Amino acid sequence: MGRTFDPITLEILWRRLISIVDEADSSVARTAFSSLLRDAHDYTCMFTDKFGRELAQGTFATPGQSGAMALGIKNLVNKFPSEHYRPGDIFITNDPWALAGHLNDVCVMSPIFYRDQLVAFTACVFHHSDIGGRVASDNHDVFEEGLFIPLVKLYHGGVLNEAVLDMIRWNVRTPDEVIGDIRSQIAANHVCAEKVRQMLKESDLDNLDDLADQIIGLTEKSIREEIEKIPDGVYHARGVIEQTRGKEDIVIEAAINVKGSDILVDLAGSSPQVDWGGNVVFNFTYAYVFMAIKSMFAPDIPNNDGCAKPIVLSAPEGSVVNCKFPAAVAARMQIGHFMTEVIYRALSGVLPKSVIAGSGGTPAAMNVFYGKRKNGRQWHSVIIRGGGMGAGASNDGNYVYIFPANGANTPVEIFESDTPLIVEKRELISDSGGPGRMKGGLGKREVFRIPDDEYAPIPPVNLGIQAGRYTYPAEGLFDGKEGTRAQFLVNGTPGNPYGLTQLKPGDVVTIDAPGGGGYGNPLEREPELVAIDVIEGYVSIESARKDYGVAIDPATLKIDIEGTKKLRG
Numbered sequence: 001m002g003r004t005f006d007p008i009t010l011e012i013l014w015r016r017l018i019s020i021v022d023e024a025d026s027s028v029a030r031t032a033f034s035s036l037l038r039d040a041h042d043y044t045c046m047f048t049d050k051f052g053r054e055l056a057q058g059t060f061a062t063p064g065q066s067g068a069m070a071l072g073i074k075n076l077v078n079k080f081p082s083e084h085y086r087p088g089d090i091f092i093t094n095d096p097w098a099l100a101g102h103l104n105d106v107c108v109m110s111p112i113f114y115r116d117q118l119v120a121f122t123a124c125v126f127h128h129s130d131i132g133g134r135v136a137s138d139n140h141d142v143f144e145e146g147l148f149i150p151l152v153k154l155y156h157g158g159v160l161n162e163a164v165l166d167m168i169r170w171n172v173r174t175p176d177e178v179i180g181d182i183r184s185q186i187a188a189n190h191v192c193a194e195k196v197r198q199m200l201k202e203s204d205l206d207n208l209d210d211l212a213d214q215i216i217g218l219t220e221k222s223i224r225e226e227i228e229k230i231p232d233g234v235y236h237a238r239g240v241i242e243q244t245r246g247k248e249d250i251v252i253e254a255a256i257n258v259k260g261s262d263i264l265v266d267l268a269g270s271s272p273q274v275d276w277g278g279n280v281v282f283n284f285t286y287a288y289v290f291m292a293i294k295s296m297f298a299p300d301i302p303n304n305d306g307c308a309k310p311i312v313l314s315a316p317e318g319s320v321v322n323c324k325f326p327a328a329v330a331a332r333m334q335i336g337h338f339m340t341e342v343i344y345r346a347l348s349g350v351l352p353k354s355v356i357a358g359s360g361g362t363p364a365a366m367n368v369f370y371g372k373r374k375n376g377r378q379w380h381s382v383i384i385r386g387g388g389m390g391a392g393a394s395n396d397g398n399y400v401y402i403f404p405a406n407g408a409n410t411p412v413e414i415f416e417s418d419t420p421l422i423v424e425k426r427e428l429i430s431d432s433g434g435p436g437r438m439k440g441g442l443g444k445r446e447v448f449r450i451p452d453d454e455y456a457p458i459p460p461v462n463l464g465i466q467a468g469r470y471t472y473p474a475e476g477l478f479d480g481k482e483g484t485r486a487q488f489l490v491n492g493t494p495g496n497p498y499g500l501t502q503l504k505p506g507d508v509v510t511i512d513a514p515g516g517g518g519y520g521n522p523l524e525r526e527p528e529l530v531a532i533d534v535i536e537g538y539v540s541i542e543s544a545r546k547d548y549g550v551a552i553d554p555a556t557l558k559i560d561i562e563g564t565k566k567l568r569g
Contacts, residue, residue, distance in 0.1 A: 002210035025058035033180035042127035052077030053305040067287025072099040088158030101284035108185035122192040135464040136500035219306030224261035237346035242471040244498040277331035279323035292343035337363035340404040357517030358474030360387020365467035388441030388516035397441030397516035435547035436480030436518020443513040452505035460502035476517035483515030
């Protein structure tokens with residue numbers, strides 16, 4: 001029998017494990033070179049026990065990375081026998097099928113030793129802005145998408161393998177930034193390892209084995225108890241996702257079999273893999289299926305291996321949700337992010353208060369700008385942006401929110417300092433949120449200008465977009481209405497958001513993020529809330545009347561009570 005921790009001690013140690021990862025996470029924000037990391041927070045830190053079972057992840061982790069890492073790190077750890085590892089080893093890989101689904105997500109993994117014994121592993125995945133390749137969604141295979149790094153040792157017993165860094169340096173456009181970010185990953189792992197050893201010493205523990213067993217077991221028990229509260233049965237949903245222009249839509253078929261405390265998600269019938277970068281590897285599909293189920297049944301329990309125990313995913317190999325090598329995968333979020341929405345829709349009938357309507361931040365949009373400055377120096381910047389979040393049973397959708405991924409909208413000042421471009425406008429779009437008893441979140445408009453003065457970059461300026469919702473808007477739930485669609489304009493004319501756009505000095509690019517879906521009948525929304533939205537500029541007087549049945553006096557912006565009664569009558 002191992003050691004058993006009383007509830008208070010268990011909670012203290014459990015929270016300390018999470019704080020250790022959060023401290024490693026904070027070190028990234030202080031040391032990372034790329035604004036995509038230090039400002040938009042597109043990275044995840046975590047650590048596992050010596051068997052690769054996830055114990056803790058950063059509080060601000062993004063689900064696509066953390067959920068995929070929970071599967072991937074376990075497989076990587078067990079790829080070698082435990083005696084293969086030694087103090088000072090550091091591994092690196094960006095294999096999409098092993099981890100988080102595309103080449104830009106680079107993982108650095110380190111074993112943790114205490115008193116000469118292997119006790120844990122720590123790892124972090126960074127979304128590197130630059131991994132080489134052709135930066136566009138319409139690549140046809142993974143070879144076009146950049147540098148593929150198999151699992152190799154970056155450090156062997158504390159000694160750097162310079163050849164690995166040289167290989168990376170000569171295959172990317174901005175090597176100083178990329179190598180700097182890899183060193184930031186190494187620093188994060190070092191912080192995590194040092195703090196784990198410190199905790200073991202101060203808590204008089206030889207290893208993490210017993211603590212891990214208790215944390216994982218208690219977590220599994222708690223989430224199973226919640227799953228058992230809904231009726232057994234098979235719940236279905238179908239998602240239709242737009243493809244690139246001229247191609248058939250993608251179909252996601254989901255059957256969720258709830259039996260006792262077990263959930264089997266079967267994606268049989270989903271579309272086959274495609275010849276562009278929207279393909280999704282199994283790990284990434286699992287990550288957003290897991291995210292949906294975890295958020296519905298146990299949103300407050302910190303993520304660890306126990307959360308995943310009741311969930312089994314089945315996805316046909318060769319389908320768009322379980323693609324085979326060497327499929328193009330760079331834009332995997334354009335399809336993978338929809339998994340959460342499909343799972344919500346399937347279970348909305350039995351868990352109406354635990355789901356939200358479709359989100360304009362699904363999928364999160366990624367804009368990749370790169371080119372040469374006037375002095376010939378290469379520059380490369382990635383910004384991610386959200387749309388309006390879907391509304392829920394008791395809340396309006398958040399505005400300009402990245403969901404179901406987790407990240408931040410890059411500040412204008414940072415983008416302008418990193419690039420030669422000018423941001424002329426960033427604003428919320430009135431009436432973009434889907435009407436409902438609870439209103440969908442608003443999208444936003446961003447306008448970029450390529451300067452044509454003495455600061456003009458050398459043409460062309462390249463723009464690769466990974467996004468969606470240009471054809472199908474975010475759907476509402478329970479009589480809620482849809483949000484607005486996305487839009488991409490070059491000099492006022494619709495552009496192609498799926499390929500590589502080449503811009504010249506003087507060009508102006510407008511990118512509209514879509515709004516979120518509404519929840520419930522708009523005619524049931526409190527008129528006072530509609531009036532506040534009108535005053536704030538979120539809803540127009542016309543929309544208040546047409547969509548919500550609320551008459552607003554245009555002179556005073558107050559509710560016309562009699563007019564509202566007639567409209568709603």
